[in-house]
Amino acid sequence: MGISTVAMYHCLAFVWYFFVAYSITHVSTEERPSEVFLYGGQWKYLTVLNLVLQAVFYGVSFLADVLRLIKKLRCAKCVISSRDLLFSVLAFPVSTFVCISFWTLYTYNRELVYPKSLDGVIPLWLNHAMHTAVLPFAVLEILAIPHRYPAKKKGLILLGFVAFLYISWVLWIYSVTGEWVYPLFALFNPAGLAAFFAGSLAVIVSFYNFGEFLNRMIWGQSKLCRECGCSVRVPKMKPLPMGSKHHGGN
Numbered sequence: 001m002g003i004s005t006v007a008m009y010h011c012l013a014f015v016w017y018f019f020v021a022y023s024i025t026h027v028s029t030e031e032r033p034s035e036v037f038l039y040g041g042q043w044k045y046l047t048v049l050n051l052v053l054q055a056v057f058y059g060v061s062f063l064a065d066v067l068r069l070i071k072k073l074r075c076a077k078c079v080i081s082s083r084d085l086l087f088s089v090l091a092f093p094v095s096t097f098v099c100i101s102f103w104t105l106y107t108y109n110r111e112l113v114y115p116k117s118l119d120g121v122i123p124l125w126l127n128h129a130m131h132t133a134v135l136p137f138a139v140l141e142i143l144a145i146p147h148r149y150p151a152k153k154k155g156l157i158l159l160g161f162v163a164f165l166y167i168s169w170v171l172w173i174y175s176v177t178g179e180w181v182y183p184l185f186a187l188f189n190p191a192g193l194a195a196f197f198a199g200s201l202a203v204i205v206s207f208y209n210f211g212e213f214l215n216r217m218i219w220g221q222s223k224l225c226r227e228c229g230c231s232v233r234v235p236k237m238k239p240l241p242m243g244s245k246h247h248g249g250n
Contacts, residue, residue, distance in 0.1 A: 040173050064083050103132070
């Protein structure tokens with residue numbers, strides 16, 4: 001894709017996520033089912049936090065595209081670095097985790113994550129916008145442009161730190177209200193809950209590795225453009241014919 005086409009895509013994606021995040025945060029609290037408590041508002045749900053994350057990511061991506069289009073390459077270099085870090089460490093693995101974990105649990109027993117009573121409050125299109133569309137958007141982003149992944153240790157530390165913050169938020173809400181953010185958590189004793197959180201972290205780490213694998217398979221090894229800092233594909237070197245001087249020929 002050309003820069004202008006990518007910029008248009010990022011702009012539309014940003015507007016879409018902003019609209020979805022706005023829609024879910026303005027669902028009437030008066031119509032909430034009894035299973036949903038008010039403390040923490042919509043910000044206690046990973047799904048809603050992911051919508052905000054995606055809006056921020058696509059906003060940063062669009063800004064990077066605009067800076068490249070107007071030839072502000074020095075500024076673009078810093079923004080592109082932030083864009084790639086956001087996508088690799090958070091935007092792709094969290095979106096993948098939200099989609100796959102939600103629909104897996106929903107298929108098993110929807111009452112554990114999305115009680116049927118929510119159908120009368122949240123429209124079907126909004127449910128799919130939050131839990132389904134996030135994965136195709138993430139995959140399309142990998143297909144659209146290459147992203148430079150950080151060193152594996154740095155990426156996993158950042159991902160683990162964010163996961164720790166969210167788990168701490170969930171536990172804090174339970175300590176204040178005596179209610180779990182998701183009914184699923186009530187099924188576990190403390191040891192089981194710790195194992196569940198550890199397993200979830202292992203899954204999201206695997207999604208991080210999968211995103212890095214896809215990026216490498218589609219775009220190959222990449223390097224930073226010296227002008228703007230964006231990732232560019234490194235073409236594979238063709239083997240030299242036998243008999244050339246590099247192979248010892250005369």
